[in-house]
Amino acid sequence: MAFSVTAILIAFYVLILIIFKKELHTVNRLLTCNTCLASILYCLVQFIDYIYLLIITWDTDDQSCRWRAYFSYMSLISIIYSYVLQIISRFFFINLYEKYRWLISFKSHIYLILFGWIIILALPLPSIITNDIYFRPNELCWVLSDHILHSYYINIAYYIIPILLIIIFSILIMKRIYSYRKTTTIQRAKKRRDRDSEIFRNIIISFGIYFLGGIPYMIDQFIDSPFTYSFGVVTVTLAVNLEKLFIIYLDRDIRNIIKNYFYQTQTRVIPITLNPTFTAR
Template sequence: MAFSVTAILVAFYLLILIIFKKELHTVNRLLTCNTCLASILYCVVQFIDYIYLLIITWDTSDQSCRWRAYFSYMSLNAIIYSYVLQIISRFFFINLYEKYRWLVSLKSHIYLILFGWITILALPLPSLITKDVYFRPNELCWVLSDHVLHSYYINIAYYIIPILLIIIFSILIMKRIYSYRKTATIIRNKKKRDRDSEIFRNIIIPFGIYFLGGIPYMIDQFIDCPFCYSVGVVTVTFVVNLEKLFIIYLDRDIRNIIKNYFYQTQTPVIPITLNPTFTAR
């Protein structure tokens, strides 16, 4: 729960920073805000789940448990698919910008985010409309691995498909960036290539951190490993914190704004005393 609270605070700080700093108003930062909102949603849902687990123990309704499972899976999808949207956006900018410039507009990205959230809301519906989730004392509401078909659906829809999409788009982007290196002879092209490479790196590294945190959950879905399940509960919220800190560190503009703010607040102001007997000649 402590990791959830700190992740919410860091994500809120990033949101406020991007909203109130005009120099950060870019399409790329819009998708960063989307990832921050997904992280906040996930941590809030986790916080509520633990409140039900530890405090509201009298609620033993299966339907209530299914709703908690739905929101848990939905918030988990929100994070991983937010990275899919970021990598698709980079694909638009790097691979398709010259032919289809309308794809990099703000309007196109708003539609992209809306489509992403429709997908995120639809994917966990089986946990709500089936009876594979039911109340178990002292347990969180998840689909057990003995429901084989549902477990495979979770692993394919929530993990394998988004990861494959990220890998495929990453390969296409890297091929394009590599082609820049072979053909870029103008300084402007070199700067664009370096900027594209930097933004691509800023997406892949935080996603890699988040992916590593979700591995225990994937193992639990396949082999019903209680220890992996317990580890996964902690690691996912922990890596959400770590991933947000890496966003701050890797994004040069955000990092410089934070550094300048702390530098200004820590710089002492020393008054200058003028000699009253001094006369100008």
């Protein structure tokens, strides 16, 4: 729970910073805001799940349990699919920019985000339209591994497909970056490609942190252990914390704004005494 609270605070801070600083209003940071919202949603859902587990113990309804499972899975995949959207956006910028410039507009990315959330809301629907999830005392609501078809669906739709998409788009982007480095000689174009490469690198690092935190979740789909599921909740929430801190560290503009803020707050004007009766500030 503590990790959930800190992750929410950090994500809110990044979100508010991007919203209120006009110089941060870029397409890339629009997608960063989307990832922050997904992270906040995930942490809130996990917080509520543990409140039901530890405090609201009288709610033993199976359908209520299915809805909690739906929101748990939906919030979980919202993070990983938000990274898929970020990679697709980089693919637009790096691979398709010259032919289809409309793809890099704010409007196109808003449609991309809306399409992503339609998928995110639709994928966990089997949690509430099947009877594979039911209330079990002192346990969180999730699909047991003996429901083989549903378990395979979770692994494929929630993990394998988005990870494969990220890998495929990453390979295409890296090939394009490599070819441009060999052929581009104009300084202006080089700076733009270097900037795109830096953003792409930051996305991969952030996703890598989240992916490592989600490994216990994936293991749980095969061994069906309450320990690995609970441990997975903790590691994913911890990964969300680390990933948000890395966003602050890796994004040069956000990092500089925060550094300047703390520098200004720590700088104090010291009074200078000119004579016994006059003090200048």
